[in-house]
Amino acid sequence: MAVGKPVPVVDARAKVSGRTQYTVDLHRPGMLYGKILRSPHHHARVVSIDTSAALHIPGVKAVVTGFDLPRVRYGFGWRHRQDMYALSWDKARFKGDEIAAVAAVDESTAAEALQAIVVEYEPLPPVFDFDAALAGDAPLLHDDAPGNIAGTLAFSKGDVDAAFAEPDVVVVEGTYETQRVHQCYMEPMGCLAEWSPDGRLTMYIGSMNTSGIRWMLANSLELPISRVRVVQPNVGGSFGSKVTNAGLYPATAWLAKVTGRPVRTVYTREEEYFAGRPRVNNRIWLKTAARRDGSLLAREVKLLNDVGAYVEMAAAMLEVMSHRSDSLYRIPNIRFDGRMVYTNKSPIGAYRGFGNPQMTFAYEEQLDRIARELDMDPLELRLKNASRQGDVSVHGWELKSCGYPQALEIVRERSGWVQKRAERRPFRGLGVAGTIHEGDDRHSTGFAGSEATLEIFEDGRVSITSGEGEFGQGAHTTFAQIAAEVLTVPLEDVSVRFPDTDISAYALGPWGSRITISGGNAVRYAAEAARNQLLEEAAVMWDVRTENLGIAEGRVFVEGDPERSSTVAEVAKAALYRLNGGVIRTVGKEEPSTSMMNPEIQSNPCSAYSFAAQVAEVTVDPDTGRVTIEGIWTANDCGRVLNPLMADAQVEASVLQGIGFTLSEHMEYRRGHLREAGFLGTGTPNVYDMPPVEVRYTDTHDPYGPYGAKGVAELGQPPIPAALAGAIEDAIGVRFTRLPITPEDIVRALQKKEDQA
Amino acid sequence: MKQPIVLNVNGETHELLVRSTETLASVLRGQLLLTGTKEACGVGECGACSVLIDGRAVNSCLLLAVDMEGHEIVTIEGLAPEGELTPLQEAFVEHGAVHCGFCTPGMIVTATDYLRNSPRHDRGALKRAIEGNVCRCTGYVKIVEAIEDAQARLEVDRV
């Protein structure tokens, strides 16, 4: 059995010996080094760019600006606003906006060349936050976006006003603010571009989204899509972010084109902070009503998302944030009004949970307050309202499996919730929160399928080709496990190719926790087809009917006849060399029967939904404001766990990212200036920040996912901010509605409480 | 201006031409193509670039290549012969301490120094040793387990 076993990632041995090559490690003979000139202004008209001095520096091979590249605007997808140029030539819209790019024989020469480019700017007044951007007389970032509104979304279901007006309901209301944080993947963004003599572009990009990037690259470079090939090498982490077509990629492609040489560009860590795609910061106004028995009645949300200078994927983010969390609990009346606001900051991107941690932070606080007003146990309140298997949620989501109630029960028991709440200790507190996440979703393009090809070589080894990327999360290991399971071969005999748009089928890539379900099902179907082919071949070999054949432990055999048995290798070889035979090569196609995500109407965008519940216990030091996390208990409904070793670490890592987001991580802007641009200054957690974390799973079996599995990657982070804020409130009686919650915030709040007393 | 230097890396001697401002990380990666040593920050904040200098783990992004003459440099590629793994590397594999793997070489180099040289081997000393190494994929739990397991194995071996 390969499925369900704790196995390390398939390429772990190469990784521990330092032999794995990532994009930033790629070298080519004659390769040049690219670098990008960034705007030092938050908002400025580009008057002129003089590159002549830079071009005279020995070793500088090319300098390109937005005037050289095709001046086409592009966006994240065809449903998104097209508001971005590969290199900005009209104006700079944030400090770090891409203005020019150079290619030189080494990095230091390239850096020197950047210094020598003379750009004349005409500074314009910038806007950095919601209030400034939305003010009546605010300067506009984009002329075609009045009021700096990059997009809106509003809908209503049920009768929210009537629900709020019902007699004898508890109504709570509040505003919540969250900060920008960087995903802090360890491998910086980078790419290598090379052109073949026939005018085709090959890009090696540490991206999760090869097909999507190919589309964006082709658009931004005005190339037919068939002339662009995107290859994905190993990726040193992404957590959602590496789906962008930041100017880095088209600019590097252009440098390679004009120099006729391969060009590699890699971000510095500082650039990651200035020009990466961090988590969106938001202002969430929320109002919730519940009946006196605790049942949730209505919710109204007004959401502002600070999308920075360009929309990028923020429209998808708004859509998901608008309604995903609504299906965690049974709640019949919903109203949402959301706006994306342009500001002179870097654009935003995806990050584990895709808006869920922020929304959960707000929603779950209101549940705590309702529980308090009704004098109910907050965990009990959640259990009472929790969605259950078979439910169709307010948005039409069909929960074919749902382990959320069980997850709540597990964390209640494991954390000692009841007992600890009974024996209260000073400055110690408990908090609980939950989350729902998608598991594949039909979004943006309408296509939600996946395709895998599987080949069995005559030595019995199995090769899988899928466009669904591996970025460290273990997709290849999952795929290999599934194929090994179906074909009964050793896991070591299965290898998985990295996405290459010339070889692998169109794929959406690993976002939305869709890899296990979509990619996994495609691999399973391909493997099942290959198994059938093996049996058919053996039937020919032994002149028996396939019904009489079996396969186990890598051997095909005739049932009840131990004499007639061959290895998978022998059958594959026989197939290849017999008359009219051929290679064993199959295609698996997955296409879920879901509908397009559309919160304005009813839809069921995902083939499965994952859930999690968490309890956090903290001690707060009232003198220093320091929060010590005594324990985090998590219970995850990711269906059947395909690989506990990887799943545990995914949850543990997400929990730690959540802790960072709640207590320390912050890309802090003061009057638009990013105060720190490095791991330390922005509060990245290290080994000391990891508290005791218990990872448990519900015993859910999803009817659709491969072997009952659903996605796990995005379950660990979303509940953490709410659970920790709840625990801190339980400890000191103060609820924080703004993230991060720092020791200074706590000391100040306690001081204020004391003053008031 | 470039100047000639001689570096001893993984037991081999290399004659190189480097700029006086070039870091050891950059020379190892760019000239010797020893890309196992990673660069994730370039300013000493993440430990991805750790290498052993005369047996002790150091951030190679903070060292100038020209200062490294006469020192013994060992990178992740030099810890075990090709195709073999040290007990620590084995433990990283078995415990699932490796996900994307980008922090892994630096983590292993740092932990190698800890196992070989730390006067104390306990949770506290271990955490202190890897405090400067950032991993974003694992939450450190499996990494700590792997290092402790390697420690236990090595102690058994010594007996």
Ligand code: FES
């Ligand atoms: S790259 Fe040297 S410490 Fe981060």
Ligand code: FES
């Ligand atoms: S394994 Fe990815 S950063 Fe550690």
